[in-house]
Amino acid sequence: MSFKKSLSGIKVRHCKNTAGATVEILPVPDIVVLPMQQHMGTPCDVKVSVGDEVKVGQIVGDSASFVSAPIHASVSGKVIRIEDYVSPMGIASKAVVIESDKKQERDPNIAPPVINGYNDFLKAVRASGLVGLGGAGFPTHVKLKPRGRVDTLVINAAECEPYITSDHHIAMMELDFLHSGITEIKKYLDISRVIVGVEDNKPDLITALEDYFSYNDSVTVKKLRSKYPQGAEKVLVYETTGRIIAEGMLPADVGVVVMNINSICFMARYLQNGVPLVKRTLTIDGGAIANPKVVTVPLGTPYKDLFDFCGGFKSEPRKIIMGGPMMGITVYDFNSPVLKNNNAVLVFDQAQIDGFEESACIRCGRCVRACPFNLMPAALEKARIAEDLDELRNLKVNLCMECGCCSYVCPAKRNLVTSNKMAKKLLREKGGLK
Numbered sequence: 154m155s156f157k158k159s160l161s162g163i164k165v166r167h168c169k170n171t172a173g174a175t176v177e178i179l180p181v182p183d184i185v186v187l188p189m190q191q192h193m194g195t196p197c198d199v200k201v202s203v204g205d206e207v208k209v210g211q212i213v214g215d216s217a218s219f220v221s222a223p224i225h226a227s228v229s230g231k232v233i234r235i236e237d238y239v240s241p242m243g244i245a246s247k248a249v250v251i252e253s254d255k256k257q258e259r260d261p262n263i264a265p266p267v268i269n270g271y272n273d274f275l276k277a278v279r280a281s282g283l284v285g286l287g288g289a290g291f292p293t294h295v296k297l298k299p300r301g302r303v304d305t306l307v308i309n310a311a312e313c314e315p316y317i318t319s320d321h322h323i324a325m326m327e328l329d330f331l332h333s334g335i336t337e338i339k340k341y342l343d344i345s346r347v348i349v350g351v352e353d354n355k356p357d358l359i360t361a362l363e364d365y366f367s368y369n370d371s372v373t374v375k376k377l378r379s380k381y382p383q384g385a386e387k388v389l390v391y392e393t394t395g396r397i398i399a400e401g402m403l404p405a406d407v408g409v410v411v412m413n414i415n416s417i418c419f420m421a422r423y424l425q426n427g428v429p430l431v432k433r434t435l436t437i438d439g440g441a442i443a444n445p446k447v448v449t450v451p452l453g454t455p456y457k458d459l460f461d462f463c464g465g466f467k468s469e470p471r472k473i474i475m476g477g478p479m480m481g482i483t484v485y486d487f488n489s490p491v492l493k494n495n496n497a498v499l500v501f502d503q504a505q506i507d508g509f510e511e512s513a514c515i516r517c518g519r520c521v522r523a524c525p526f527n528l529m530p531a532a533l534e535k536a537r538i539a540e541d542l543d544e545l546r547n548l549k550v551n552l553c554m555e556c557g558c559c560s561y562v563c564p565a566k567r568n569l570v571t572s573n574k575m576a577k578k579l580l581r582e583k584g585g586l587k
């Protein structure tokens with residue numbers, strides 16, 4: 154993989170309509186739906202039965218696998234169903250459905266974890282149920298056990314997707330937890346250097362971070378240009394440290410561990426109070442939403458409750474997106490539940506989805522210029538249509554991070570990112586994707 158001098162990506166309209174909002178608390182929903190796969194790795198087994206009474210923070214799903222993360226009840230009440238569930242990403246698992254008693258009584262066993270060393274620290278982070286809150290959903294305790302020595306913690310506060318403001322809000326409210334989390338990670342991973350990467354469209358956060366850490370020589374705030382996809386892991390590591398994560402490598406291979414800012418704040422809170430991951434702060438926005446908001450909700454809350462809380466729709470909802478418009482997943486069900494890695498729900502109206510009909514490629518090369526990894530999306534699409542597996546491998550489709558920059562700039566509206574996803578699937582099925 155060759156990198157451009159600056160992996161600056163593309164300019165997108167950021168539409169951070171809720172940047173100045175106050176975070177609101179959703180009333181406790183009537184039911185929550187908790188899928189057993191809300192992370193990358195092994196799905197959890199259901200640990201409760203229909204009819205069981207549960208308290209907030211009680212484990213309802215877990216796995217013996219290290220690469221997994223337990224699922225906890227987000228409301229107190231009764232388990233009324235255990236049902237089949239298919240996520241917007243197409244992943245099937247069981248889901249525990251809890252009818253809330255609205256009391257929000259906590260599991261009496263909740264207590265701060267006792268930590269006497271690195272292994273206890275990893276166990277505690279796993280027990281918290283934490284997965285990457287930036288959207289990836291990778292179990293955090295696995296990330297905190299890097300292969301090889303790391304010397305740098307890069308904190309992802311870029312939040313480069315349009316509309317999404319939840320990390321920004323959390324970071325502004327929880328600087329003490331951020332500091333505490335950084336201290337723990339530095340201690341247990343023996344890290345000497347911390348870099349917080351923030352896009353320059355969040356000047357208040359940059360100022361707050363610079364003021365807060367002004368006395369701390371080991372923490373640097375790196376102001377990043379507001380260009381998409383600054384928050385993509387490989388891009389962020391390059392822009393903050395100058396280190397290149399080459400093909401087949403992980404951040405740890407260049408001495409870096411990358412964590413989302415919200416994940417660090419949550420981890421620090423858990424280490425202090427022992428309350429696992431049972432709620433999520435997310436941005437609700439898009440042209441169809443009457444009153445865009447940033448809302449803290451129990452995990453598993455059905456989307457329709459979020460829309461009602463935002464005053465419903467001011468225009469016909471035409472497309473629901475879990476996440477941001479660049480990398481988010483289209484959702485077709487108003488009852489879809491809020492998942493751990495769900496940082497936004499956007500609802501677009503007709504005006505926002507008009508004008509996306511595909512036409513023939515005019516060979517303008519814009520998609521190539523936009524790709525942070527110098528891939529050739531138009532050529533990839535041609536190879537994918539021809540099912541030319543060798544050419545797909547030669548053109549390195551495996552390096553596509555599905556950021557959507559190529560589709561965004563394409564004047565012919567070619568759906569290049571979807572084509573790349575299909576190409577990778579084709580290679581996985583027929584040719585062995587590395």
Ligand code: SF4
Pocket residue numbers: 513514515516517518519520521530531562563564565566567569
């Ligand atoms: S940007 Fe679109 S039209 Fe231009 S070369 Fe790429 S696929 Fe073709």
Ligand code: SF4
Pocket residue numbers: 523524525526528529530552553554555556557558559560569570573
């Ligand atoms: S989606 Fe893939 S091919 Fe397109 S710009 Fe992003 S990395 Fe490049």
